[in-house]
Amino acid sequence: MSAPRTRVAGVALLAATVLTVADPARALAHKPSDSYLTLDVARGFGRWDIAVRDLDDALALDGDGDGAVSWRDLRLREADVADYAIGRLALDTPAGACRLTTRPLGLVEHSDGVYVSLPLAIDCPAPTASVTVDYRLLFDIDPEHQGLVRAGGRADAPAAPLLFTARAHRRAVATGGPAAPALAAAFVAQGVRHIWGGLDHILFLLALLVPAVLRRRSVDADLARAERAWQPVAAIRPALRDVAQVVTSFTAAHSLTLSLAALDLARMPARITEPAIAASVVLAAVNNVRPLFGRDRWVVAFALGLLHGFGFSSVLTDTGLAGLALLPALAGFNLGVEVGQLAIVAAVVPLCFALRRTVWYRRFALSGGSLAIAAIGLVWFVERALDTPLFPLVLNAFART
Amino acid sequence: MIMRQASLPPPAPACQPTRRERRAAQALVAGTLAVIAAGVVAGRASYAPASRRPDSDLEVIARVPARAWDAAAARREQLRRVLGATPDDLTTAVDLARLDIEAARAGADPRFLGRAEAALAPWWNRADAPPEVLLLRATIRQSRHEFPAALADLDRLTVVAPDDAQGWLTRAVVLNVRGQYRDALASCAALDRRASSFVQAACRAPALALSGRAAEGAAALARELPGAATRAEVAWGRSLLAELALWSGDDAGAEALLRAALALAPGDSYARAALCDRLLDAGRLDEVRALTEGHDADDAILLRRALARAAAGATSDAAIAIMAARFEAARLRGDRVHQREESRFELAVRHDTAAALRLAQENWQVQREPADARVLLEAARAAGAGAGAGAREAARPVLSWLAETGLAWPRLRALAVALAGAS
Numbered sequence: 001m002s003a004p005r006t007r008v009a010g011v012a013l014l015a016a017t018v019l020t021v022a023d024p025a026r027a028l029a030h031k032p033s034d035s036y037l038t039l040d041v042a043r044g045f046g047r048w049d050i051a052v053r054d055l056d057d058a059l060a061l062d063g064d065g066d067g068a069v070s071w072r073d074l075r076l077r078e079a080d081v082a083d084y085a086i087g088r089l090a091l092d093t094p095a096g097a098c099r100l101t102t103r104p105l106g107l108v109e110h111s112d113g114v115y116v117s118l119p120l121a122i123d124c125p126a127p128t129a130s131v132t133v134d135y136r137l138l139f140d141i142d143p144e145h146q147g148l149v150r151a152g153g154r155a156d157a158p159a160a161p162l163l164f165t166a167r168a169h170r171r172a173v174a175t176g177g178p179a180a181p182a183l184a185a186a187f188v189a190q191g192v193r194h195i196w197g198g199l200d201h202i203l204f205l206l207a208l209l210v211p212a213v214l215r216r217r218s219v220d221a222d223l224a225r226a227e228r229a230w231q232p233v234a235a236i237r238p239a240l241r242d243v244a245q246v247v248t249s250f251t252a253a254h255s256l257t258l259s260l261a262a263l264d265l266a267r268m269p270a271r272i273t274e275p276a277i278a279a280s281v282v283l284a285a286v287n288n289v290r291p292l293f294g295r296d297r298w299v300v301a302f303a304l305g306l307l308h309g310f311g312f313s314s315v316l317t318d319t320g321l322a323g324l325a326l327l328p329a330l331a332g333f334n335l336g337v338e339v340g341q342l343a344i345v346a347a348v349v350p351l352c353f354a355l356r357r358t359v360w361y362r363r364f365a366l367s368g369g370s371l372a373i374a375a376i377g378l379v380w381f382v383e384r385a386l387d388t389p390l391f392p393l394v395l396n397a398f399a400r401t
Numbered sequence: 402m403i404m405r406q407a408s409l410p411p412p413a414p415a416c417q418p419t420r421r422e423r424r425a426a427q428a429l430v431a432g433t434l435a436v437i438a439a440g441v442v443a444g445r446a447s448y449a450p451a452s453r454r455p456d457s458d459l460e461v462i463a464r465v466p467a468r469a470w471d472a473a474a475a476r477r478e479q480l481r482r483v484l485g486a487t488p489d490d491l492t493t494a495v496d497l498a499r500l501d502i503e504a505a506r507a508g509a510d511p512r513f514l515g516r517a518e519a520a521l522a523p524w525w526n527r528a529d530a531p532p533e534v535l536l537l538r539a540t541i542r543q544s545r546h547e548f549p550a551a552l553a554d555l556d557r558l559t560v561v562a563p564d565d566a567q568g569w570l571t572r573a574v575v576l577n578v579r580g581q582y583r584d585a586l587a588s589c590a591a592l593d594r595r596a597s598s599f600v601q602a603a604c605r606a607p608a609l610a611l612s613g614r615a616a617e618g619a620a621a622l623a624r625e626l627p628g629a630a631t632r633a634e635v636a637w638g639r640s641l642l643a644e645l646a647l648w649s650g651d652d653a654g655a656e657a658l659l660r661a662a663l664a665l666a667p668g669d670s671y672a673r674a675a676l677c678d679r680l681l682d683a684g685r686l687d688e689v690r691a692l693t694e695g696h697d698a699d700d701a702i703l704l705r706r707a708l709a710r711a712a713a714g715a716t717s718d719a720a721i722a723i724m725a726a727r728f729e730a731a732r733l734r735g736d737r738v739h740q741r742e743e744s745r746f747e748l749a750v751r752h753d754t755a756a757a758l759r760l761a762q763e764n765w766q767v768q769r770e771p772a773d774a775r776v777l778l779e780a781a782r783a784a785g786a787g788a789g790a791g792a793r794e795a796a797r798p799v800l801s802w803l804a805e806t807g808l809a810w811p812r813l814r815a816l817a818v819a820l821a822g823a824s
Binding site: 111 | 422425426429430432433434436437439440441452453454455457458459460461462463464465466467468469470471474475511512514515516518519522525545723726727729730733734735736
């Protein structure tokens, strides 16, 4: 804008700028730069969505400068992207800084284009109710950039995000998570609720417990005489030993798989777990009427208990817990399951022992009961395998899975 | 219920599992483990993050400024590098900021405004910033609807650099948006001998139109249009003339002028959006659809597309969904620059008259152009059926503005009559 002639041209050009940029719809066309950061400190994970456009400005992802960032352009710079992002976020707790690590990034679509979605693993020194977030992404390139941070919840939580700006880039946020003891306590109740609320687990356990007060005399394939194939135990001690064997096997098995699944070392889709658990109920029940697996029911309890552990784990994985924060929850939940299970044992076994000498017990409780359990398990199996409810009003009211 | 004691059978030898049973037990364990193994494998396959990873390396995931062949992008890149080494270099900073602002305008992308601000960082918070910075800072601020701050910069600029024509012109434009037409005209008057007579006429025309002298302003601008120095100036002049024609009730003339402006500059989003509005008013929805095809990245155009789809009776549509998502994203970030558009969207697409009225009222506090008046009156009329006196109360500031400006725009006049008649 030195010579008069160019000044006039400049006037017109900038006047056009004013006119168009002054129009709010123009200002809205694409929005300014934002990133979306979800922090779930209590559960030890996060997710950071950053616009590819912004990362290109910061890191020149478009290596050949042709105006198109290809997946290859991004993939080759994945480590740079992760380092760039992680280097601009700090989480501090009274016990020290949290360690942030990234997992392989993906792509997500936001309203104004494609974003890199960077999963974060957050390891804080100790469970904490509050964490100080220092957000410094992109402010040097774009002072108007904002970080939209949701803390202490899932990405789909309806709460409004906290805005981190160049002027206010550091603040304490509530993690929304209780400290470890409270977390464990909360999950004890969850565990109890889960085993009591899950009729499939209860029926499986019952099918294993009912024969504990009896001793199988012979292998008799004749269903009509099956009840006579069993004789009551004389004293409670062998019955309790049997119960202890079965319950211990079941516990060991489901604790093992529950831990594996919760720690994400193995995961099984519900599509397979649920029918398999239903099948386990059928097998355990049928085994009482028509012995299939010999006398050592603890083997049955162990093998099939492995399946139930995967079923239990859905509660934990659904909460999205991960990392160190998972351990108290896992311990609490498992404890809850065992407490709930022992309560059932404590209620059922004395009753069985008292009734063991009655014909009723062998005929109705053992044979009839087992057949009923097997029938219910079969219905569940078909329902879950086909993913269609057969008796939506009756059985499924109980079969919360 | 049979509760009698069973006769105790003779003690039997403990039953040993048969070979068949042992095999069955082994099969059970093996089978369970097989199911688990299959499940874990399936689980691994199904373990995918919420995001996706493309299969093909060649997939283009984003379009960015092409540094290799886009001269402006290359120049910005080069200036940015220079500035990185010498952030206090005023000349480089101003050059880069100007290019960024131009990119924001050309691509309708406010991201570049943030980049421009970054270039001006050493001076951004200084009241005594150099004149060049004052102008660019005001331009950025007004585009974010920070009008008082922008005007403060421009007032200072016209004091420290009274010969800067751009300062006077930008100031006039902002004052117009704020409804201060007399001040705007005074600012235009300062362009005398500092800018071409076309620029002076273009500066005065909208302010005149809103001061009861619409015909005078339009005639002067039409007379000076041949003196426009560049294509951009011609397109600017035609868009202004189209607006004036619209306000005077000459819909056909406005449409012809907008088509001419668009023919000259197909990338002119302002003209395209204005033409869409004209066609929407005329119910020519198919033409709107054709005109908005392939412009989804530009929210101004996307809004018109969504409005056309809604007017055609669609309730769920890609354009509507994307528009809603963008409004939501803007709301989350706390933006307040789009209430005019959002009010239209709420009214015409979502039929939420209360939200539309609230947004229109908020918008009227910030900007007062005829389009803002229209949005508020339409929302008030729609709310009128349920809100009665409340809606008239909401419309009152606009009605008195309409009386003051003497604006003839028939559409606004009809709305005002309808609202008055409802009382």
